[in-house]
Amino acid sequence: MVDLNAYLTLASLLFGIGAIGFLVRRNALIQLMSIELMLNSVNIVLVAVNRLHVDNHVGQIFSFFVIAIAAAEAAVGLAILIALFRLHKSVDTDTADTLKH
């Protein structure tokens, strides 16, 4: 059995990569992928910690919710992405500032 700390370390790494990727990259597609990465790191924590509670499956069940929401988010996000591309002929988020005051 792998130590809990290993899971937590892995999740932290994934979350950090996702957060930095989201903040640094300018390509909307990559940013969406970074968000997926962060969501999945949370899933890892939920499932790993839930192993400590033998009679309780809330953590595992909750991770399914996260997956479902991630799927919905991807659908909406990609739709926006395509619309953005049609507008600007680019998916660079720096150009997506037309709603700015």
Added chain:
Amino acid sequence: MANLGILWIVLLPLFGAIINGMAGRFTSKRVVSVIAVGSVIGSFFLALNVFFDLTDLRAAGSEANLTFDLWRWFELSVPTVHGVTEVPVDVRFVVDELSSVMLLVITGIGSLIHIYSLGYMHDDDGFARYFAYLNLFMASMLILVLASSFPVMFVGWEGVGLCSYLLIGYWYETPAYAAAGRKAFIANRIGDFGVIVGMLALMMVSGSFEFEAINAAAPGMQRPFTLGGAEIGTFATVAGLFIFLGCTGKSAQVPLFVWLPDAMAGPTPVSALIHAATMVTAGVYLCCRISPVLLESSVVLSTIAIVGTLTALIAATIAVVQKEMKKILAYSTVSQLGFMFAAVGVGAFAAGFFHVFTHAFFKACLFLGAGSVMHAVGAHGDANILKLGGMKDRMKVTRWTFLIATAAIAGFPLTAGFFSKDELLFGAASVAMGDVLIPQWVGWFVLVGLFLAATMTAFYMYRLYYLTFTGDYRSAEKAEGGDDHAHDEDEDDAHDDDHDDAHDDAHGHDDHGHGDHGYRPRPKESEISMTFPLMVLAFGALVVGFLGMPHALHLPNWWGGWMSGSMGNLPGMGPHDHVENMTPVYVAMGLGLLAFFIGCGVATVKYRDKNEDTFTTALPKKLYAFLFDKWRFDEFYGATILRFNRGLAVLAGRIDQSFVDALLTKAPAWIAMRLGWLFTRIQVGVVHAYGLVLVVGMFGVGWWFLYPHANVEIDSVGAESANLTVGRGLGYEFRFDLDGDGNFDVPDQPSRVFIDLADDITNQEAMRVVALVRAAIAPTEWPSDRSGLGALIDREHKVYEMAPPTEALPDLRLALERAERVDEVRWENAGEAFGTQTNAELRFDAEDYQGFALVVGVLRGEPDEYELGHEPLLLDESRLGPGWSRAQEDEEEIPVAIWINEDGEVVVKPNSGAVRYRGEAMEEEFTIAAGEAAFFGRAPIRVAPIVETVVEVRNAFGNVDRETIAITLNPAPEATATNSQGARTATQAAARLAEVTR
């Protein structure tokens, strides 16, 4: 239920008003008619029934009135001259002599006018609305006369005012008519203020709002009335004058009469019912109601007499020159109301009210006759008599009834007006030639004034009759209309142009499309629903006078006898008093006849069969214009009161525009705009910037969750205990150190208690040690029965070990008997563990007290707390609540000093020169022991112990937050002396105070 009929007299028209008002527009005119007229006629028959009940009662020798109690409306606790009194106000209806007659007048004449309205208003679009208002008026007026107390009467008083307003402005599409309604309403408001002040003044003496109690307390009204220390007259004078102010508004007396002529803007039946027969006589009714009070003040009676006479004169002079039927009748009404008040003012209440009664018949008949003419010629607002004429052959019924009513009002011998006017003049003559409460000159003034007014009355009424009904019909041909108009202008040339224009405008509205200025060329007699009431009223105008024939001539005077049950009288003027001096009788009768013959004679000579007004127009032009413009009262009010108010309004408008609109609205708008601009700066439109904010926020939330946050609230504080609650949080656990001794009061049960016995216990000696354990959290009382607890121990064992009794929860407090033999008590427990309990209660002992505070409570609001010490604490009077004052405002001296003396007592020392309670200097210095409370004036002051409590909160990360709170205990005043527990606490507290402050 007995006398239920009284209630239904009011309810029938009220229901009629509600049904017609809400559903009338959805039903047919036939249904509306049946409901409206049926309810009023039903009310009339009930009133008749009630009236005969009352006559039966009187015939049986009873003095009781018929009453009907509804409910207790409210109770007031008010200061009266007898101290603060509970004054209940009951909704109760009373039928006595006065109200029974008034009931018959209202419902009887009301029924006739309802029937008349069926014809008159038949083609009007607002048929249902009209009858709803009219029924509502009936209900209000009936409440007014049936009420047994001032507040209930005031409901009716205001109700009739409202209906009057609604009906004057009934054709509200015409701005001038709506303005007339407003004018009536506002003029009445001024008077209503007087009624309120007057009723309160009467209540202050009598301690009741009931008319009966007020009248019974009338002799007490001689008590002087003071305002701001100055005596300004007796209660009777003040109350009477204020109530009379209300009467001048409602009953159109000088100076508030200006609304009544304008009130003719309403439909003619309304003028007849409200503005001639009933509502405007409410003032006279009210004066008769409180006649015993008025009789207490010669000032009030004289004022009423003079104002009434002036009104009668002024209005009569105006009526002489008017050119429109309803205008003449309106001024005539004002004048006749003046007659009634003049009679009231000379103490002839029954005579004044008799004139109310007869006037209701002939004036309603005159108004309805005028309405009938106007209906026939197609004039809806008012009719110019110079364009009429010759109606006698065209409208026979109207002509004869009108003539009878004219004769009655002018005082033709043996008609109703003759008798009532004779009674009025007799009253005035008695005062003039007698020796009663009222000065003689007032009597002479009234007598001469009324004679002149009566002469003019006869003149202008016959002028009206002749110009309307005799001569040629001056609107017979369309072509003649123009000529008539030319006449108009000839006569009016004394006026300014504005006035003329206003008149012409009004005509334009009145005609309702019946040609420009002329009337229908061929008027015909009105339908039966209109002529029937005319005939009934004319019959009444002929005969009702016989009810009140002068008893001085030993004729039967039913009226005076009947009314004496409800009204006061001046001595010698009662209905059954024998009249010694016959001079006033003959003077009154002679003057009455003289007035009729002069007025009628002049009018007959000048106007009979004439087609032009050649007589009054021969007056000097300036005088004519002055009279025609009703003595320029409106212009005077316009130039003074209205102008002042307009100026005020303009000023307020300027302030609104330059300050409220400019500064108060624009400044916040500007700030909001700039702030909006500022916040848009953050909206950079770069996705990464938003992402960064998200991440930073996430860290912030995480940081907050990392540390716990203690949030303690004190639920309640008692003399020896307090209750706390700590706010919950995610994964929080709590522990308490409620007594602040540094040891946490663990919410879990201690596992073992060890008691070390003292060394001086001998070998031979064995002792019973009882360990009592009490919970700090939710503590129980110490058990009183301690037998069977504890254990017998001796020197060998030395240390007694016990498990705490299971019924005692966690503890922390041990009580050991014979404690001097015990060296040490300690316990082992689960350590200073955290628990999940969020609320805790602790009883405090004296040794827990950390300090003391002085608490000064005023009657309302949070008490103030002050730190106590050996240095004097200085309080001024504002801290001590109501009743306290300083001797002198600019006094710099210390008012009250409070400190702790050497004995550990709290000393309160008022500086007697500086502070006073209810005007008395407080001299006594006194002390309060710790934990005790005392009253200082009305301010409860107490020396309250302070304890400190520590609460720690730990969350899942193991971080701990600590909060220390001080609780000021709240010794109940009664606990300090009355029971032993309290006394013990107080003693301990005193000892501790000495210790703490040493």
